[in-house]
Amino acid sequence: MASFVDRAPLRLKAGSGGDGAVSFHREKFVQNGGPDGGDGGNGGNIVLLADHNLHTLLDFRFKSKYAAENGENGSSARRRGKSGEDLIIKLPVGTVVRDMEGRIVADMYADGESKVLLHGGRGGHGNARFATPTRQAPNFAKPGLRTQWHDFTLELKTIADVGLVGYPNVGKSSILAAVTAARPRIANYHFTTMTPNLGIVSHRGVSFGMADIPGLIENASEGAGLGFAFLRHVERTRLLIHVVDVSGSEGRDPVSDYRQINEELRRYGQLDRRPQIVAANKMDLPGAEDNLVRLREAAGETQVFPVSAAAGTGFDGLLGRVVEMLSRLPMQERYEEAPAEVEESIRGFEVNRDGDVYVVEGPSIEHLIASVNFDDHESLLWFQATMQKSGIIDALRAAGAQEGDTVRMDDLEFDFVE
């Protein structure tokens, strides 16, 4: 169907932190050199960037998984691991990013705006950091923070002050071309416009953005035709110009077109309440004058401006009214962003029973166990603290584990101590 995509899934992973190194200084004739293991580098962030050159989310249909670089491990001679590069994901202006609970975590509202969506994992400290007068040969280092994959959805909601809505082929793109420098494709068939076109109108010293929304048809709000996806773009406009082919050049009745589109707007979240004026287009064609009278009757309070995109007539009155209305209307809505609340530590483990044994399993567990030196008291203390902080202790308790019960993590078994 359409090459137009205004919704797409996105899987992201910030870079993991590199591990700290365990290493001791070695030199000829020098005995018992001190610890010199360097820290791991930090993982790269996932950064979102709003770019006005992009207009669809199509790219993300082809590739939806992106990971930033991991930090490198530390090494001897206190050498710190290289940090991972940030990964910059460019998104069209107006893209709204949601997490899997549906919360908006980013609203890419303005061109050039950037946001760190996921932070890279911190690198772990090397053993050089753990040397103290009483502990001269620390035999452990800390692992870097392991990051996980996170799922998001992208939704493109065009941002413009004014949206042109109406049936296909009524002349929405022609009007945009007549009043802005935008050059959208114009052709005599339905759904010529597949992605919203944006233009800037300057009228009597006032500038505002105008978007040409792809054509709506009957039952668009229920997914018929291509209309449903496009209604999303209307959400953030302050004012709608409802374009009607008042000449009825395609054999439909302009009055029933007008009612039909308003009904679709109503069914899609009451968009019919959005301030609206009507552009009765194609006034240059026969039959337009008679229909205009009927359309005005049907529109009631809503003002109807006769125009012709072909002849370039009627726009002074239409735009004058738009400017006047915009000066009184509230600014466009910018969504409130919830914090991404991504906790990268030891997430995604679970506690299962194997007979009398409580088994803690998950992607980070093996790594956690591997990074602990069980012969070292400090390292054990850190392990305890990590179990506490990451919720493993709570989870064990919730699963019914009691003092003295056996817990297994990877190839390690120990007694549960609260």
Ligand SMILES: Nc1nc2c(ncn2[C@@H]2O[C@H](COP(=O)(O)OP(=O)(O)OP(=O)(O)O)[C@@H](O)[C@H]2O)c(=O)[nH]1
């Ligand atoms: N005679 C006349 N033809 C017009 C006028 N405005 C647009 N047209 C013609 O109507 C056809 C459709 O125009 P578009 O501007 O592409 O219409 P649209 O509403 O953007 O159509 P979709 O993108 O398909 O929804 C083209 O052949 C235009 O040349 C007008 O004022 N008078």
Ligand SMILES: [Mg+2]
């Ligand atoms: Mg068009």
